[in-house]
Amino acid sequence: MVEAPQFRVLDEAAVALDPKARLGALVPVTLLAHKPAGVEATSDALLDPGNRFATDRSDIRPLKRHLQQQACVTPLETSASGLVVFTQDPRIRRKLLEEAALVENETMVDVSGEVTPQALAQLNAGQVVGGRAMLAAKVSISRQADGRTGLRFAIKGCRPGQIGQMCEAAGLTVLSIRRIRVGRLPLAALPAGQWRYLLGYERF
Numbered sequence: 001m002v003e004a005p006q007f008r009v010l011d012e013a014a015v016a017l018d019p020k021a022r023l024g025a026l027v028p029v030t031l032l033a034h035k036p037a038g039v040e041a042t043s044d045a046l047l048d049p050g051n052r053f054a055t056d057r058s059d060i061r062p063l064k065r066h067l068q069q070q071a072c073v074t075p076l077e078t079s080a081s082g083l084v085v086f087t088q089d090p091r092i093r094r095k096l097l098e099e100a101a102l103v104e105n106e107t108m109v110d111v112s113g114e115v116t117p118q119a120l121a122q123l124n125a126g127q128v129v130g131g132r133a134m135l136a137a138k139v140s141i142s143r144q145a146d147g148r149t150g151l152r153f154a155i156k157g158c159r160p161g162q163i164g165q166m167c168e169a170a171g172l173t174v175l176s177i178r179r180i181r182v183g184r185l186p187l188a189a190l191p192a193g194q195w196r197y198l199l200g201y202e203r204f
Contacts, residue, residue, distance in 0.1 A: 028088035029066045030198035034190045037081040037176065043070040047086065051194045058197035066197075073097050074105075074182050077160040082107070082179030083187040085204075086195075095204060096182070101135060101157035103204060106181035108142065109151045109163055111172040115141060119170040123151070127166055134162065148175060 033046045047067045060066075070086040073096035087093055096103060113119075123139040137155040144150070149172075153163055164174045180187045183204030190196060 026063070026065055028090075029060065030085065030087040030089055030092050031066075031070060031195050032185065032190065032198060033084045033086065033195035034187060034192045035076055035081055035084045036192045037079055039193075040078050041072050041076045041084050043067065043072065043086055046084065046193075047195055053190055053194045053196040056196040058199055060197045074179075075160050076179060077164070077177070080160075080177035080179065081192065082177070083182050083185070083190075084179075085182055087198075092204070103183045104154055104156050104181075105158045105179055107153045107155070107158070107163060107177060107179045109153055109167065109177050110148050110175040111151060111167055112147060112149075112175055113172040115144075115149045115151070115172065119172060122170045123153075123166055127169065134166075137166070 031047060035041055035046060039045050047070060049062065049064075049067065052062060066088075069088055071088070071093055072084060072086055073093050074083070074085040076082065076084055085092075085096060087096075120139060120141070124137060126136040127134050135156050137153055139154075140152050142150040142152045151167075155163075163177060167174050185198075185202055185204055
């Protein structure tokens with residue numbers, strides 16, 4: 001299939017118009033990706049055509065242009081894993097960037113160090129990170145085993161590096177970070193390293 005305009009066709013080549021082709025502007029798409037730890041949150045690193053989720057239920061026919069000019073609107077530090085959103089849609093870009101302070105992110109964080117009641121209270125209080133006052137987070141203990149404590153962070157307007165700075169200020173060392181939800185959309189069963197289209201009814 002040829003998508004590029006002004007493609008040179010040889011005289012002996014057979015040409016057929018795709019019956020599903022439509023004349024009109026390309027509708028911008030939004031993609032959800034599961035970023036593995038150690039991989040940068042960029043479209044080049046994550047949006048390989050071969051890594052589309054096999055059970056993507058969108059019924060969208062993939063086009064090369066769907067993977068072009070995709071903006072990462074929910075950045076993650078390289079060491080973190082989890083849900084990352086890319087979009088061509090200016091409305092979603094505005095919501096997740098300009099209105100980020102209204103969108104809650106849920107992140108699972110493993111730490112070492114004793115999570116005392118005082119440390120937990122400090123994590124739940126509003127802090128100043130990088131010279132900026134952060135909104136108060138909702139932090140709770142999810143599990144404890146083998147010297148590791150699992151913390152659940154529900155925080156609005158979260159920036160890359162913020163959780164690590166919050167934990168360091170509370171005397172804790174971050175071992176892993178995994179974002180499992182952005183707004184109302186969960187990571188769910190999306191495998192690491194794969195991506196899918198945002199479904200028509202899904203909202204952040």
